[in-house]
Amino acid sequence: MKKSMHQEGIWNVCLSRKINASRRNLAFLSCASGNPIDDCWRCDPNWKKNRQRLADCAIGFGKHAIGGRDGKIYVVTDSGDDAVNPKPGTLRYGVIQNEPLWIIFARDMGIKLKQELMMNSFKTIDGRCTSVHIAGGACITIQYVTNIIIHGLNIHDCEQKGNAYVRDSPEHYGWRTLSDGDGVSIFGGSHIWVDHCSLSNCRDGLIDVVTCCHTWPIYVGLWPTQSEPRWHFS
Incomplete structure (x- = not known):
């Protein structure tokens, strides 16, 4: 049944109150930056030793996304890419693993993906304190997986790729048809939080x-740098 304007107004007010309550809860540890997500983790001078705390800082529909919070730290040391047989130390090798992982970067780097980066569940890609650019090739695909956090990446100049084999887990790789060339493509995922990213x-x-529907929460908070950002929700 279609909601009346009155019902829609009540729903919007309730949603606004829930988000404001989340902001107030995070502001309990505020460093007064004005951004409740930043304040939640930046207040700790030793945050680099507890990076996974970021997973407790989300607000909105993706606030239950834990990403790789309960897993080990995986450090990307190699900017190279192989879509079928990724090397340890590369970004692709980390995101396809079956266990939870919190993925960080050893240094600033640019990564040109040869094919879509197919993410496995319970992963965080954490670009804080580094300048990481995924650009000039394929970009990120989140398909039928859960609990993904992507934070602090620069994603731009993404191209169509495909008609190739791509690995999505240690045990499986399959044929991928031509991709659309989106910065981040989300298909049938749940508990996904994309935040503090720049896309263009x-x-x-x-x-x-x-x-996607209301039972599969997704929250996006970012700064698009295109003059006319393009958002597709189907």
Whole structure:
């Protein structure tokens, strides 16, 4: 049944109150930056030793996304890419593993992906304190997985790739048809939080969300740098 304007107004007010309550709870440890997510983790001078705390700082629909909070730290040391047989130390090797992982970067780097980066469940890609650019090739695909956090990445100049084999777990790789060229493509995922990322100049859209509903919470908070950002929600 279609909601009346009155019902819609009540729903919007309730949602606003829930978000404001989340902000107030995070502000309990505020460093007065004005951003409740930043304040939640930046107040700790030793935050680099407890990076996983970021998973407790989300607000909005993706606030239950834990990413790789309960797993080990995985450090990306190699900017190279192999879509089928990724080397240890590369970003792709980390995101396809079966266990939870909190993925960080050893240094500033640019990563040109040869094919879509197919993420496995319970992963965090944490670009804080480094300048990481995923650009000039394929970009990120989140498909039928859960608990993903992507924070602090620069994703731009994404291109169409595909008609190739791509690995999505240590045990499996499969044929991928031509991709759209989105910065981040989300298809049927759940508990996903994309935050503090910059996206621009992608072949199709910046973020494309397909087959999503209110039972599959997703929260996006970022700063698009295109003059006319393109958001696709289907």
